[in-house]
Amino acid sequence: MTRLTTQPLNLSSVLKELNFSLSAEQLRLLPTAEDVTFFQEHGWFITKKVFSDELIDKIYQVSQEFYQGIKDTNLPYEDGYGNWKKEDGGLIRNNEHISLQKKAFCQLTLNPILGAIAGRLAKTSEIRLWQDQIITKEPTPKTNNSKVGWHIDSSYVSNSTSKKLLGAWIPLHDVTEKQGPLVVIDRSHKWQGNEHMRSFNQDNHQQIEAKFTKQGKEVKKIPIVLKKGQISFHDGLLVHGSYSNTSDSSRLAILVSLQDKDNRYQEFWNNGKQIHHFLDRLCRKQTSGLPDYTDPKIFPVLWSSNSQNK
Secondary structure, eight states: OOBOSOOOOOHHHHHHHHTOOOOHHHHTTSOOHHHHHHHHHHSEEEOSOOSOHHHHHHHHHHHHHHHTTOOSOOOSBSSSSOBOOGGGOSSEEEEEOOTTTOGGGHHHHTOHHHHHHHHHHHTOSEEEEEEEEEEEEOOOOTTOOOOEEEEOGGGGOTTBOOSOOEEEEEESSOBOGGGOOEEEETTGGGOSSOTTOOOTTSOOHHHHHHHHHHTTOOOOEEEOOBOTTOOEEEETTOOEEEOOOOSSSOEEEEEEEEEETTOOBOOEEETTEEEOOGGGGTSOBOTTSSBOTTOTTTSOEEEETTSSOO
């Protein structure tokens, strides 16, 4: 394992520098009671336009800088997380923990409107950052595919106690169905037996859909087509993936994963092997020596019902 001399950004300090507050206009964008009911029933929700074109365009430029290696810091480790580099090639670029490496991303990823919307949808009094990532899907030649396999986000964070984890998918441009957007299976967050569906990198659509159909489940696939500035939220237990990008342009999107107030660390074993999440290495430890998922340097609070702007 290669160990670097640099350290992740302190997101608690970055959040204080940004000095965010929710505007009256943003508060009007919060989900209604009907929206919350829809999310709870279907496992996904699409907002109105939340972020300005100016902010999204700025984050797009920041992403290009990031791909060129222009960052504020590197992480202390080079492995154990999505860490795409130019020499890796391929049709899908996946880079995780981007806000811990480049401060400019935080204008989007730590924005309190993400936490406020997520808090209402998940019916929790506090939302903390879990992690973030940027995923680029290049146009796909006919001889290849750039599908993302059916999976659930919670299967990748089995060390978390919560069943209320959410993902916020934020494209950095308009997204059409041809560009291979996020696709969700409606209501699948209520299905049992998918806890270990860790198949992001697998071309498993036909296989998984056939299994669900055999079980008598309705596989209703919803492509998440968005305009720039909109956000799609999905439950951490919702089965989702994406199709190939058959357009002639790249598809860039940021995924911000969010945790609720009650989420804590739990030990997890798989086939006799103890599993650890990458962030367990970076966050502070409890007095017991176990990772602390409330460490504000890594998992800052984006929104709380106790804050002035609710």
